[in-house]
Amino acid sequence: MTKSRTRLYELSAAAYANGDYTGWFETLYAEAQGNSNAIPWADRGVNGWLVNWVETAQLNLQNLRVLVVGCGLGDDAEYLSKLGAKVTAFDLSQTAIDWCHHRFPTSQVNYQAVDLFTAPTEWKLSFDLVIEIYTIQALPANIRPNAIDCIGNFVAPNGKLFVVCRGRDPEDACDNLPFPLTKDELNRFTDTGLTQISFEDSIDTLDTTPTRRFRIVYLKFV
Numbered sequence: 001m002t003k004s005r006t007r008l009y010e011l012s013a014a015a016y017a018n019g020d021y022t023g024w025f026e027t028l029y030a031e032a033q034g035n036s037n038a039i040p041w042a043d044r045g046v047n048g049w050l051v052n053w054v055e056t057a058q059l060n061l062q063n064l065r066v067l068v069v070g071c072g073l074g075d076d077a078e079y080l081s082k083l084g085a086k087v088t089a090f091d092l093s094q095t096a097i098d099w100c101h102h103r104f105p106t107s108q109v110n111y112q113a114v115d116l117f118t119a120p121t122e123w124k125l126s127f128d129l130v131i132e133i134y135t136i137q138a139l140p141a142n143i144r145p146n147a148i149d150c151i152g153n154f155v156a157p158n159g160k161l162f163v164v165c166r167g168r169d170p171e172d173a174c175d176n177l178p179f180p181l182t183k184d185e186l187n188r189f190t191d192t193g194l195t196q197i198s199f200e201d202s203i204d205t206l207d208t209t210p211t212r213r214f215r216i217v218y219l220k221f222v
C-alpha cells in the first residue's frame with residue numbers, strides 16, 4: 001500500500017472513532033504541504049470518464065452554470081471552465097481550495113471552501129450541470145443519503161447531474177475507503193426529482209488494480 005493511502009486510513013479511522021466523518025480531508029491536504037503525491041486521488045489531470053462523456057455527447061457547455069462537488073485540486077473544474085462553462089467548484093478543505101488558486105492563478109473558476117452539508121441555500125436548483133466524481137464514495141454509509149440529497153438538490157430544472165463512483169453489488173464487501181456504491185443507494189437521486197438517463201457499469205483497467213466503476217447521468221425533467 002502507498003504511504004499516502006496508509007496515512008488516509010490512519011486519519012479517517014481516528015476521525016471516525018470521534019464521530020467526525022469529514023474533518024480528516026483537511027488534515028490530509030494540510031499535511032501534504034503542496035505535494036500532490038501525498039493525496040491518493042490527486043492525479044493532476046482531468047477525469048477521463050468526464051472527458052469521454054463530454055466529447056461523446058458533444059456537449060456545448062458555453063455559459064452553462066456548472067457546479068463541481070468536492071473539487072479537490074481543481075482539474076475537472078478547469079477543464080469545464082476552458083470549455084466555456086461558468087464554473088463554481090467547492091471543497092470542504094480550505095487547503096485544497098488555496099491549492100487550486102495556487103495551481104491556476106488566472107482561473108475563471110469560482111472556487112469556494114464550502115461543506116456540502118451546509119452549502120449556500122441559493123445553490124439549490126441553480127446549476128445546469130452538477131459534477132460529482134468520487135466524493136460520495138469517500139463518505140461512510142450513515143451520511144451518504146444526506147450527501148445524495150444535497151447534491152441532487154443543486155440541479156436546476158432541466159439540468160443534469162453527472163456521477164462517477166466505484167460500484168458494487170449489495171453482497172460485495174464494503175470495508176475500506178473508498179466505499180463503492182450500490183445501484184440502490186444511487187437510486188436515491190431520483191427522490192430529488194432526477195431521472196436516470198444513462199447508467200454504465202464498467203471495469204476500469206487503467207487503475208493499478210481493475211476497479212468497477214459506475215458512470216451515471218441524470219436529468220431533472222420539469
Ligand SMILES: C[S@@+](CC[C@H](N)C(=O)[O-])C[C@H]1O[C@@H](n2cnc3c(N)ncnc32)[C@H](O)[C@@H]1O
Binds near residue numbers: 025041133
Ligand atoms: C476522493 S476526493 C475526490 C476529489 C476530486 N473530485 C477528484 O476526483 O480528484 C473527495 C473530495 O471531496 C471533498 N469532500 C469530502 N466531503 C466533503 C463535503 N462534505 N463537502 C465538500 N467537499 C467534501 C474532499 O475534501 C476531497 O477533496
